[in-house]
Amino acid sequence: MSNNIVRGTVLLSGAAFLSKILGMIYVIPFNEIVGEQGGALFQYAYNPYNILISLSTVGVPLAVSKFVSKYNSLGDYQTSMRMFRSGLLLMAITGILAFLTLFFSAEWIAKQIIVDDNKMGNSIEDVTMVIQMVSFALLIIPSMSIVRGFFQGHQSMGPTAVSQIAEQIVRIVFLLVAVFLIIEVVDGPMPLAVGFATFATFIGAIASSVVLWVYWRKRKPYIERSLMQQQYTHDISTKEMFIELFRYAGPFVMVGIATPLYQLVDQFTFHRGMMAIGELDISEIAFATINFYGHKLVIIPVTIATGLSLAILPALTDTFTQNRKELLFKQINQALQIISVLVIPAAVGLAALSYPAYGALYGMNHIALTGSLLAWYAPIALILALFTVTSSILQGINQQHFAVISLLAGLFVKILFNIPLIHLFSAKGAIFGTALASGTAVVLNLWRIKKSIHFSYRQTFKRTLLVLIFSAIMFIAIVATKFLFGMLLPYEESRTAAVIMLMIGVSVGGVVYLWLGYASTLLERVLGNRVRILDKVFRR
Template sequence: MSNIVRGTMLLTGATFLSKFLGMIYVIPFNELVGETGGTLFNFAYTPYNILISISTIGVPLAVSKFVSKYNSLGDYETGMRIFRTGIMIMLVTGLVAFLSLFLGADYLASKMVTNDASGDILVSDVAMVLRMVSFALIIIPAMSIVRGFFQGYQSMGPTAISQVVEQIVRIVFLLAATYIVIKIYQGTIATAVGLATFAAFVGGLASCFILWLYWKKRKGNIKKNIEKQKKFQRIPTKDLFIELFSYAGPFVIVSLATPLYQLVDQFTFERAMTSIGYDTSWAVPYAAINFYGHKLVIIPVTIATGLSLAILPALTKAYTQNKFQEITKQINQALQIIVVLVVPAVVGLVLLSDVAYGTLFGLNHISVTGPLLAWYAPVSLLFALFIVSSSMLQGINQQRFAVISLSAGLLLKVVLNIKLIQMFGAKGAIFGTAIAVFTALVLNLWRMKLTIHFSFKQTVKRFVLVLILCGLMAITILGIRYLLGLFLPYETSRLSAMVLLFAGVSIGGFVYLWLGYQTTLLERVLGGRVKVLEKFLRKI
């Protein structure tokens, strides 16, 4: 199995676990603080996520690309120089981001809510939670640099482990603090949510500790590489900065893709829905698309996130060494991994959208939320391919074009969103996002083909085979749904919906994996036998 596949599986597993935990904790958190607390929590995290992206200015992933490039040239000292410099930059930008959010909390809060318009959420409450979450900005950017440095050495373990530990510690602190405030001290929802947002800082500290342990363990080998180095490139610090930031800019733009699409909905959805008569019922579909439903849709995208982190250093190294045959092989494998793993997840989510949503977030309004999730699910494949193709462009030194493709897609979203919502209702917002991401993806693939004369024939053939296997899987899931539906009231019972979801996912997933194993699809795409699956499926 190739290093890319190993790295992808490790990072995807870690990212998936983090996203899964991030979805599951919402259930008890919602029971404790209700919709008011959830809204207040979201008010804090939206600007926080944007500031995290801006304050890191794409430097962590840029450092990964930078270190991989110079390590492939045998110049380990230059990679270490940029690592030290990057740490200092991130400490400064993190501090600036912290001060901006902490000191500007009152102003931002006044623009989000008014005391007159919202009886449950006050401006002072929003300002407080913004200040509480702002502390995480001090340490998260610098911590991300360390992850990027290890990834540059094609070592994905530190990123994966620290990411999972960060999420676990954050969620434990969040739920414990919320429970203590609400249930034991009978405190206010605002106080509980404030501590819940502060959990981001606590989780960041835990991640820093894990990365420090990895650094202690590996710094000896890193120093040995530098000591053995024979040629030294005395590149001026100014030139290093110019090169680093030429990599970094596109990274931050791409990382903001999803928040920017959601931001367009935030400013247009309510206005468009009101104009067609949904002046009092727009909140339910909005939450189904951009908050609760998005947490489900984003799970398949974690595969792409892990793959993009894993492929960038390897692709950069191959491109630096002019190994174009290896580049073609790596890109083919990456695209096929997305197709093989994400397409069946999308098909399953479409077929089980209502029971998945009902199991996790309740059956209220399921006639609205279930179909919306079914429409939104296929967009996850577009998101996944866009993320990976953008990473590929960055690996072959075409990172600036990723900005152009994203901008083209975002422009279409802005121009079409209101009209699509007026034409199709809430689904129009999904259609707007799909058109935007599809446009950006097509532009990325076109640029890739133009730059390295890449052929998509093999990927298309595998895609057709995957569709056939997914068709058989879909028949299985529909059969299970019909049979269990004869005696399980899954439309009205959350427990019944959970049973149906478990049966559909487990049996449908098994059928797909078994077919993929028997047709050798998994072996050909992953570059070798998957030992765990092989041992399991041989017994069947």
């Protein structure tokens, strides 16, 4: 894998990771103010919003990245610029349509979620209001995201990374200030505070757009210089250009909404399943744990995959277009192995430390339920990460339509088995449904990659097996640490003890895994270079 890919991966992964860390940190004070009921209400708005934002962009931003990368590699910058301008207009139109759709369908969506106003904390009116508040972000984000796609197509990841961080910081500051003022200062209702928390997405999008505009002003002279030096352009009509774009774009839609779709199935079926087994009284607590508070922790390792998939796609497209098969296999192997090396130990560690992690961040209320659900949910990180990257690989090798097939197969499995699994395993059943669904999609993607380019997983399998062994040793070390320190620290009863236990557990697990990976040279073989920081720490 070239240095550009690694640099792009680090930049986008770092930005996404920081963004997710900020997104997790703000949830701690947010939870203190609005609790599980407020968290569930917040998520009720975000699930349909996430799906609409993907549909409103029609997968165009990432498809533009692929389109621009392809024609830039052919020296045709003019066609890339034509697509960018046409895409901006298209996104403005679809953003308005998406806003109108979500705003005016909010009440209908709310009625599908709230099965009993008397036994559930949130009402239909509350859910309607928060969905309408978040819908305003749809007016800006589609157009904003296509600019990110254009920069990524030029293999310039900085604008996306900086704008993501700016968007998240402004959104979080507005959210926390609004929630605090409404509840703590003016003693306003919790649903109104959550409504303004969702509206913060619109404010964050404005901040991100400003950052991208500044980057555009700086990069515009270089782009214009490339256009002036261009000697040949493809004679492609606007119609043909959009046909090619949407051929790329369709699969991006489905991949982008995979997790929100699974969560939407939970949103429409979870409370009904819990009511059927007589557990509606804990339904919103469990839903908020799985789909909001716990998901914030689980998704952090997945952001590594997200950054990787965004950075690798243009390079994979170039390599595949030039028919450089050996380099293509190397890129795919490294992409999959990075996921194994980084996500597997993170998921195993989170499962081992689920009780102190949830208790330290969100408090000890209902910890027997919330800690258990987080432990079961943690391994989902690996499956979601693999789905993201394998889908991106399929798109890079012109097998993007199969990514749609695999996702639809997974979604069908989720719809079919979600309620039966909830009946059998209570709230954990929804987690098992997501694992079964996303696992089905991953297996299909891996099979298609192997079949379409005759790719061998031998090297990836060997190194993943080594990662699993190291992660198992790390797990044993964490469990032993919990047992020893648990004699002194009541981490399942005291939040302070949970914080201390979490810090000790993360430190022990991290040192054990990193030392094993470093001493065995696994890390440098996968990442392509010596890890200089670890050189200083461990001195092999």
